[in-house]
Each structure stands twice: as structure tokens, then as C-alpha cells.
Amino acid sequence: MRHGRWRFLLAALAPALVLHAVFVLSPYAQAFYLSLTDWTGVAGQARFVGLDNFARLGADSLFLDALRNNAVMLVVVPAATVVLALFLASMLHGRRPVRGASAYQIVYFFPQMLSLVIIAVLWGFVYNPNTGLLNSGLRAIGLDGLTRSWLAEPSLALIAVMAVVVWSSVGFYVVLFSAAIDSIPKEMFEAAVLDGAGRWATLRRITLPLVAESVQVAFVYLGIVALDGFVLVQVMTVGPGGPDGATEVVGLSLYRTAFTYGKFGYATAMGVALFFAALTLAVFALRWGRRSTVETA
Amino acid sequence: MNPASLPEPYPSRRSLLRTAGLATVAAPLLGACVTAAGDDKPATTGGAKSAENPLGVKPDAPLEVVVFKGGYGDEYAIKAEQKYAEKYPDAEVEHQGLQKVGEAVQPRFVANTPPDVVDNTGAGRLDIATLVSAKQVTDLAELLDAPAFDQPGRKVRDTLLPGVVEDGTFDGSTVTLNFTYTVWGLWYSKALFAERGWTYPKTWAEMLTLCETIKKAGIAPWTYQGKYPEYLNDPLLTMAAKTGGLDLVKAVDNLEPAAWRQPGLTQAAEAFAELAGKGYLMSGSEALSHTEAQAAWCQRKAAFIPCGSWLEAEQKDVTPAGFDMVMGTVPAASTGDRMPGAAVQAAGSESYLVPAKAANVAGGLEYLRILFAKESATAFAQANNTLPAVAGATDGLTLSSGLGSVRDAVTAAAGDAFNFRFRTWYAPLAKAVDDATGELVNRRISVADWSARIQKASDALAKDGTVTKYTR
Structure with missing residues (x-):
């Protein structure tokens, strides 16, 4: 009988494992191998070049621009999104929710329903310097001096892109944090109020420690979003990736190197580098999270 | 298209490490997949050649x-x-x-x-x-x-x-x-020009004079597809080629050591820097996509737009009736040009x-x-x-x-x-030129910087042993 059970388990698992191996593990494995070759992407041959591709990465100024921009996004995007989402969630939930809280929650979630490409196209229109919503709005309220060519000025372009990333992802985290706040026992808030805690003290001493785990998850997710950024940059920015590399991200460099320059080997090396960056990030975030978890009795 | 090797959204550390471990083990085995095809060319099935069939097609080959x-x-x-x-x-x-x-x-x-x-x-x-x-x-x-x-x-x-x-x-x-x-050139509305009594300029000096007139009339003289600076590169490089002749074009395409410091190129860059400096480019153009810039041009917000000959077909649905768009050749920089003014960049x-x-x-x-x-x-x-x-x-x-x-x-x-060939031969150089020209006409770099940074990119390609070189 025992023998039969194993056979059944094997039969049930094998198809899934085979699919996983063919469509997930094998591309990964091939990517690692290809990053050590000069494969062009259009021929059946590739020459093994060792670590040459990785050595080139260090001298590739556009790739370094991309790394810098991804690093800036990695610092800014998760922090800004989490702070904003926590603020909004605590306004909508907790002790004294604002009026119409549930309607707000739905509205905040809207961007999540749109495909990223559509978001990029729409925000491209918003940022249009002549007819865009943003500059038109500024002109309408007499702030003509603040109008800018948002995506065409090197000092503003990356900020403009990051604003869209935050805008498009904040709704999801409002919902995530709202659920976390709702799961905090009401008695704790009541006790805090009896002890004379104000809104700020409640947030800092009660809410924040008890949603720490959700925040940690949010940081990992958002870190990965910040390491990507490809779609928004590709669709929205000047160049794309410009002006002059100001919004270049690793994903875009990789895409261009592979599909425009025909250097799949080198592009794969970028991908492998990005893989290790994401891996490191995930490991750090999880380790940091384990330390700071609070036990609720 | 996302980078292929991004991990799944929320991997656990263990699964990632396991994947990485497996990958290292399996790489040499599976790595063979993409590059497994051999070099053996299938026998080309040729038929007999004749006057009717000069290429020797095998009549029943699919x-x-x-x-x-x-x-x-x-x-x-x-x-x-x-x-x-x-x-x-x-x-x-x-x-x-x-x-x-x-x-x-x-x-x-x-x-x-x-x-x-x-x-x-x-x-x-x-x-x-x-x-x-x-x-x-x-x-x-x-x-x-x-x-x-x-x-x-x-x-x-x-x-x-x-x-x-x-x-x-x-x-x-x-x-x-x-x-x-x-064919690449400068497009304008024949109807608009006739209405205002403007004539298409033959030289760059005439162009600048006309731009002043157009600007006074309350229309932006030029717009361009700023999101893709290569559109503005085309007239710039055309002008340079007319000045320096085919030798200039060949020097650029052959990645010669001082190609981008040739006077023809720096003069053309000066000309476009001046065009931008005098405020003849419609403000905001630098952030417009090709559709946005071309639509503004069709609405008579700007008089000239640089583009290839596909423009008319592309604008078919938004061009107002009686707009009568026509393409003019890029004006000559000076009378000492080595190519006639009528020369065109074509591909x-x-x-x-x-x-x-x-x-x-x-x-x-x-x-x-x-x-x-x-x-x-x-x-x-x-x-x-x-x-x-x-x-x-x-x-x-x-x-x-x-x-x-x-x-x-x-x-x-x-x-x-x-035609310049470097765009198809060396895509990375094309990007360097586009970026530099975008910076030049937005007055963030000087003409000297423009030629220096493109030359640097060209030299880097010339030195790069992994790039196949072509000469003409």
C-alpha cells in the first residue's frame, strides 16, 4: 500500500516538476551559462569568454548610470511608498477613521487595476510640458514659474518617474496595511487612549510595532519594484532612459544591449548581476525583519 | 519584456539559494540548449538555370x-x-x-x-x-x-x-x-507659407532670417520629436555631410580618430546650437513624442519639423484639409559646400x-x-x-x-x-550621437563637448574587439 502511495505522489508531482524544470529552472541555468559567452542571439553558436562580460560591466558608463538610478530608486521608492501608505492607512483605519474611508480605500486601489504601460502613457500625457495636466494645473492657479519640462530635465526626470512608481503602488500597500491595522485588537487602542495617548503616540507605540511584519513584506516587494522600473522608463522617458542617461535603469540597459545591440551574452551578464542584487536585497530584508518582529501576546 | 533572470516576486531565501545552487549544477548541461544547433547548412536545392529562370529556382521547392x-x-x-x-x-x-x-x-x-x-x-x-x-x-x-x-x-x-x-x-x-x-528633410505646410508669403530657405543664413520672421508672426519656427533626439540629428548630419562631402560621411562611418572633430560637423552643430539658442525651437519640444510634436506642427504651432518621408502617411488621420505638407531639402551651411544644395540623405x-x-x-x-x-x-x-x-x-x-x-x-x-551607415553598423554610436545632440540643443553641453563625447564613443567602438567593423 505504501508503495502505491509513493507512486501516486510521484505521478501527481512529476508533471509540475518537469514543467518547472523546463520553463523556470532551465532558462535560469542557461542564463548563467550564456552570461559567460558572446552569444549574439541570432546564431546557434556562442564562444565561451569567461568573466569578460562581467569585467566590461564595471567600465560601462551607461550601466553604471543605470545602477546609480536603481540604487536611488531603491532608497526612495520603498521608503516613500511605505510612509505614504502607512499614513493613509492609519487615517482610514484605527481609532478615528476619516469620513468616507472605504470610498478612499477603493480609489487608492484604482492604479493597481491599470496595466503599467497604460499608467506610463497616461503620466506621459500628464507631464507633457505644453498641454499636460500638471503644467496646465500650475498655470491655472497662477504658478507659471513652477512649470517645468518634467521628463526632459535631467534633475527632474528620475523624480518624475519615481513619483509615478509611488503613485501606482501606494494603493496596494494602503490595503495591505489597512488589513494589518484592522487585525490589531481594539482593546489595545482603547487601553492606549485611557492611558492618555494621542494620535501620534498611538501610531508610534501601538500601530507601527504591530504592523511591522507587513511593512517588512512591503519593503521586499517594493525593493524588487525599484530594481525593475523598466516599463515606466521605456514608455515614458526621453530617449528612453534619458535625458542623457538620467533615467536609465538596469532593465533598460539589458533590453537595449540584447535587442538593439545584439549582444545577448553581455545582456545576460547584466541580468545575472541584477539577479544577485535582488537576491542580496531579499536576504537582507528578511534578516532585518526577523530581528524586528514583535510578538503579540 | 522584463529581464529574464529577475526572481519571482517574493522568493524565500531557501528557494532562491536552492535555485541558484541547482542552476550552477545544471548550467553546463542545460546551457547547451540555446546554442546546441550545429553549423551544418542544409543543402540548398537549386534547379537548372535558364533565361526564364536565371536564379536556378527548383520549381517545386516550397x-x-x-x-x-x-x-x-x-x-x-x-x-x-x-x-x-x-x-x-x-x-x-x-x-x-x-x-x-x-x-x-x-x-x-x-x-x-x-x-x-x-x-x-x-x-x-x-x-x-x-x-x-x-x-x-x-x-x-x-x-x-x-x-x-x-x-x-x-x-x-x-x-x-x-x-x-x-x-x-x-x-x-x-x-x-x-x-x-x-528621404529625410524639413517639412512645412505649403499653404501656411503661401498665406504668409514665406519662401523656403536655400541657405542656413536665410533659414535664420526666416525663423526670425516666423517667430515675430507668433509661430514657433521649429519643433522636433524631442523624446527621440535622432529626428533632429538627421538635418544636423545632412548639413554636415553637404559641407564636408562624402569624405566626411566616410570618416564618421569608418570610426576615424578625428571624425567628429571635422569642421563640417562642428559647424553644423554650431548651427543647431544657434537655432536653439535664439529660441527658434518650440518650447517644450524637448519632451514631446513624435506624435505630439507632429500634431503640434499640423496645428500650425510650428512652421518646420524634421522628418523622413514617411511623415505624410503617418499624419494622414490628423492632417487638416488644405494643409499641403511638403518636404524641403536641408539648407546648405555655406556656399563652399562640397555637395550640391539639392543633395539629400536617403535610405x-x-x-x-x-x-x-x-x-x-x-x-x-x-x-x-x-x-x-x-x-x-x-x-x-x-x-x-x-x-x-x-x-x-x-x-x-x-x-x-x-x-x-x-x-x-x-x-x-x-x-x-x-546616407550615414553608422546607425546600422554601430547602434551604440547612434545612441551616443542622439544623447549628445539632445543635450546640445537643450544647451546643457557646448559644441566642443558634443564633438568630444561622440568622438570618445566612436574611439571606444573602434578599440572594442568584440564589435565587427565595417568600412566604406
Whole structure:
């Protein structure tokens, strides 16, 4: 009988494992191998070049621009999104929710329903310097001096892109944090109020420690979003990736190197580098999270 | 298209490490997959050659054609296939009209089973220089020297517009033929100019004077597709080429050590820096996409826009009636230019090639001979308002204002058609030039910086042993 059970388990698992191996593990494995070759992407041959591709990465100024921009996004995007989402969630939930809280929650979630490409196209229109919503709005309220060519000025372009990333992802985290706040026992808030805690003290001493785990998850997710950024940059920015590399991200460099320059080997090396960056990030975030978890009795 | 090696959204540390571990173990085994195909070329099945069948097509060999189905559709290609099937009734002709040609044919190139004809065009096209250096394309010399399909006594080579053959030539062998002919210039509304009494300038000095007049009239003299600075590069490089002649163009394409410091180029860069400095570029242009800038131009918010000859077809739906767009040639920088003022920058698109490892190479060549026949080209011009690469294809047709002006420009150039090749040969250099010109006209860098940084990119490519070099 025992023998039969194993056979059944094997039969049930094998198809899934085979699919996983063919469509997930094998591309990964091939990517690692290809990053050590000069494969062009259009021929059946590739020459093994060792670590040459990785050595080139260090001298590739556009790739370094991309790394810098991804690093800036990695610092800014998760922090800004989490702070904003926590603020909004605590306004909508907790002790004294604002009026119409549930309607707000739905509205905040809207961007999540749109495909990223559509978001990029729409925000491209918003940022249009002549007819865009943003500059038109500024002109309408007499702030003509603040109008800018948002995506065409090197000092503003990356900020403009990051604003869209935050805008498009904040709704999801409002919902995530709202659920976390709702799961905090009401008695704790009541006790805090009896002890004379104000809104700020409640947030800092009660809410924040008890949603720490959700925040940690949010940081990992958002870190990965910040390491990507490809779609928004590709669709929205000047160049794309410009002006002059100001919004270049690793994903875009990789895409261009592979599909425009025909250097799949080198592009794969970028991908492998990005893989290790994401891996490191995930490991750090999880380790940091384990330390700071609070036990609720 | 996301980077292939991004991990799943929320991997646990253990699963990631396990994957990485497995990957390292499995790499040498599975790594063989993508690059497993050998180099053995399938025997090309050639038939006997005759006057009727100059390329030696085997009459019953099947033919597979993959065509980019973009702005021009694929009707014209299907018509040529029908002609092929009439001539070789035993051959099975398979047609694919696609938007993403590259995605479809790339794996087939890798597996050494490519189609017999590929129209390598559109956003997802494969980099032609890469295909050439990977020896994936057939030399078309035999086709070019074969008699033209419907013009007795002439070779295919002699029926094409100037520059078409050269445009597809890599190191002395012609590997692609572009079916449409694109000419770059400055576009304006004939109606607007007539209304205001403006005449199209012949020299750059006249251009600047006219710009001042236009600006005073409350219209921006120029706009450009700022999101893609290469649009503004085209007139800049055209002007430089006229000043410095073909030698300048060759020096640039051959990655010569001081190519980008040639006076012709720096003067042209000065000219465009001045155009920007005097405020003749519509404000905000630097952030507009091609559709936005071209729409503003069609609404008469700007007088000139640089573009290739596809503009009229592209703007068909938004051009107001009576706008009468025409293309003018880029004004000459000075009277001492080495090329006549009528010279134009021209190149082809709809880039047809026959893969080297195709099963029916002779059939592929024969198909191109039929496609590049005058009758087929004329039908194309009529249907698409676009100049085909076959000379005289538009003779006797009533043309729209834009296409008429393009044809007139080609006639006036009388063989003085040139093209920079670095854009197809060295895509990274093209990016460096685009970025630099974008910075130049937004006055963030000087002309000296402009030439220095492009030269640096050019030198880096010249030194890079992994890049296949071409010379002309």
C-alpha cells in the first residue's frame, strides 16, 4: 500500500516538476551559462569568454548610470511608498477613521487595476510640458514659474518617474496595511487612549510595532519594484532612459544591449548581476525583519 | 519584456539559494540548449538555370515568406507571392504577416531553420549588423546581376534608386534590399507659407532670417520629436555631410580618430546650437513624442519639423484639409559646400533579406526579383503614398503633395543621395550621437563637448574587439 502511495505522489508531482524544470529552472541555468559567452542571439553558436562580460560591466558608463538610478530608486521608492501608505492607512483605519474611508480605500486601489504601460502613457500625457495636466494645473492657479519640462530635465526626470512608481503602488500597500491595522485588537487602542495617548503616540507605540511584519513584506516587494522600473522608463522617458542617461535603469540597459545591440551574452551578464542584487536585497530584508518582529501576546 | 533572470516576486531565501545552487549544477548541461544547433547548412536545392529562370529556382521547392505587417500592410508582398505561385505552380508558398518579426524569426535563426525571405522591419527587428557578423544572411549579388523581372535588358541592380544597393552592403557584399525609399528633410505646410508669403530657405543664413520672421508672426519656427533626439540629428548630419562631402560621411562611418572633430560637423552643430539658442525651437519640444510634436506642427504651432518621408502617411488621420505638407531639402551651411544644395540623405526601409541557412535560397532570391519589379513597386506606391526603391515606379502617377515633393527632391538630387551607415553598423554610436545632440540643443553641453563625447564613443567602438567593423 505504501508503495502505491509513493507512486501516486510521484505521478501527481512529476508533471509540475518537469514543467518547472523546463520553463523556470532551465532558462535560469542557461542564463548563467550564456552570461559567460558572446552569444549574439541570432546564431546557434556562442564562444565561451569567461568573466569578460562581467569585467566590461564595471567600465560601462551607461550601466553604471543605470545602477546609480536603481540604487536611488531603491532608497526612495520603498521608503516613500511605505510612509505614504502607512499614513493613509492609519487615517482610514484605527481609532478615528476619516469620513468616507472605504470610498478612499477603493480609489487608492484604482492604479493597481491599470496595466503599467497604460499608467506610463497616461503620466506621459500628464507631464507633457505644453498641454499636460500638471503644467496646465500650475498655470491655472497662477504658478507659471513652477512649470517645468518634467521628463526632459535631467534633475527632474528620475523624480518624475519615481513619483509615478509611488503613485501606482501606494494603493496596494494602503490595503495591505489597512488589513494589518484592522487585525490589531481594539482593546489595545482603547487601553492606549485611557492611558492618555494621542494620535501620534498611538501610531508610534501601538500601530507601527504591530504592523511591522507587513511593512517588512512591503519593503521586499517594493525593493524588487525599484530594481525593475523598466516599463515606466521605456514608455515614458526621453530617449528612453534619458535625458542623457538620467533615467536609465538596469532593465533598460539589458533590453537595449540584447535587442538593439545584439549582444545577448553581455545582456545576460547584466541580468545575472541584477539577479544577485535582488537576491542580496531579499536576504537582507528578511534578516532585518526577523530581528524586528514583535510578538503579540 | 522584463529581464529574464529577475526572481519571482517574493522568493524565500531557501528557494532562491536552492535555485541558484541547482542552476550552477545544471548550467553546463542545460546551457547547451540555446546554442546546441550545429553549423551544418542544409543543402540548398537549386534547379537548372535558364533565361526564364536565371536564379536556378527548383520549381517545386516550397517558399516561406515572413513580412512585417506595419503601416504599409502586407498586401504588396502577398501580390508578389501570387506572381511567384503563377510562375512556379508546383511550389507551395507560405506567407506570414507579423508585427513582431524579430521575435518570430530569432529562434528559427538560432535553430538554423529560418524562412526563405524575411522583411526585417519594425520595432522588434533583429539587428542587421549582428545578423551579418553571425553569417546568417545571403549575399544578394546573384540577384542584383540577374535580369530585372519586367524591364527587359536591365539588371536588377540598375533598376534601383541611388543608394539602395549601398545601403544594404556590408564589407562589399549586399545582404539586404530595402523596398521603400526614405528621404529625410524639413517639412512645412505649403499653404501656411503661401498665406504668409514665406519662401523656403536655400541657405542656413536665410533659414535664420526666416525663423526670425516666423517667430515675430507668433509661430514657433521649429519643433522636433524631442523624446527621440535622432529626428533632429538627421538635418544636423545632412548639413554636415553637404559641407564636408562624402569624405566626411566616410570618416564618421569608418570610426576615424578625428571624425567628429571635422569642421563640417562642428559647424553644423554650431548651427543647431544657434537655432536653439535664439529660441527658434518650440518650447517644450524637448519632451514631446513624435506624435505630439507632429500634431503640434499640423496645428500650425510650428512652421518646420524634421522628418523622413514617411511623415505624410503617418499624419494622414490628423492632417487638416488644405494643409499641403511638403518636404524641403536641408539648407546648405555655406556656399563652399562640397555637395550640391539639392543633395539629400536617403535610405531604405522594409529591409528584405534571404537567410543564409534558408532551405530555398534560390526561391527567396527569385521572390525578391518579383517583388522589386516595376509593376509591383508601382502598385505599392499607389496604395501607400510612399516612394518605393525602384526607379521610375511613380512615373505617370498622380501623387499627393508630400510624396510629390519627395519625388521631386530625389529627382533634383540626381544621384547625390547619401546616407550615414553608422546607425546600422554601430547602434551604440547612434545612441551616443542622439544623447549628445539632445543635450546640445537643450544647451546643457557646448559644441566642443558634443564633438568630444561622440568622438570618445566612436574611439571606444573602434578599440572594442568584440564589435565587427565595417568600412566604406
